[in-house]
Amino acid sequence: MTSSNFADHTDLPEPSPHDVAAAAAGDHDAFRRLVERYQGMVYTMAYNLLGNHIDAEDASQEAFLRLHQKLSGFRGYSTFTTWFFRLALNAIIDYQRRDRKYGALPDVPEPVVDPVADVLRRDGYARVVRALGDLPPDYRLPLVLRDLYGLRYAEISDALDRPLGTIKACVHRGRTSLRLRLKASGALDGDD
C-alpha cells in the first residue's frame, strides 16, 4: 500500500542529521532539541485527535518516548518529519485505543504560531474544536485522519484496525454531523 503524504502540511525544516544521529546515540541535549522542534506538531495532532489537553499531553509524551526508543531505526528512506509524523500518529492512536479515551469534554486551546491570526479567526477555530469535540469519538478520529491529515481510507482502516466499510461510513456520517454542528454554531452561513 502506498502511503499518503500526510505530513506535507508540516512546514518544519528538517533537523540536522548530526542531531538525529547524536540523539539516537543517547545524547540527551540533541534529543531535547528534537522535542522542542516537533512538540508543536505532535501536540496539535494529539489535540485534534483526542480533543482535550490532558490526553493530548499524555499521548504526546508517549510519542516522544517512542521516538527515543525507535530513533535508531530511522534509515532516511523518507524525510525525518514524515517518518516521525507517522510514528507519532501511531503512538497517539495506540494511546486512544488502549485507554479508550472516549467522551472527554473538549476544552478550547489558544492557537498560536500564525502572527496574522485575528479574533475572528481564533473564534472560528474554537467553533471547529467544539464541533469536533461534540462528535462521537467513533466519527471524530476517522474524520480527522481523513479530512485534516489526508490519510487514505485503507490507511485509516489499518491504523484503527476496523473494517474499511465501517471507516468510510464513520467519515461520511462525521462530515454530515460536523456540518450540522458548524451550522448550528454559526460557523457556516446560509444554506451551507
Added chain:
Amino acid sequence: MDCVAAREVVQRFIDGELGDEQVVEFQRHLSFCPDCAAELRGVSAARAVLQATREVTVEVPAGFADRVMTALDEQPEPTSLERLLSAATGGVLPGRLPRRLRLATYYGLAATAVIVGLQYALGRKPEGEVKT
C-alpha cells in the same frame, strides 16, 4: 438519478471515487435539485473549514519538553532484543503490532537465532565426524 441515489453518492463524489458516468449523472441531478446541491455545498464547506485548521498550531503547555526529558530519565533502558527488533523494522513496526503478533515476532527471531546457531555449530564440525 433521484434524490435518494444522489444522497448516497455525495460523499463518494467529494472523495473523488465516482466514475465519469456517475459524475455526469450526479451533476445533472444537482442542476435541477437545489436540496441536493445545498447538501453538497454544506458538506464541502464543513470539510473546507476542518481543513483550514491545518494552519493552526495549538500552544504546547509550558514545561512540556522538561516533562518529556524527565519521563525519559525514568524509562528503563531497552533490552538488546528490543534494540535489535527496532533496528530491524525501521523503528515503526513493533509498537503498531498487536501483542500476540509482537510475541510471534519475538519467538520468530528467537527461532531464527537457534537455527542459525545450529547451522553454525554443524558447519564447524570436523568432516571426519559426519562421514561414515
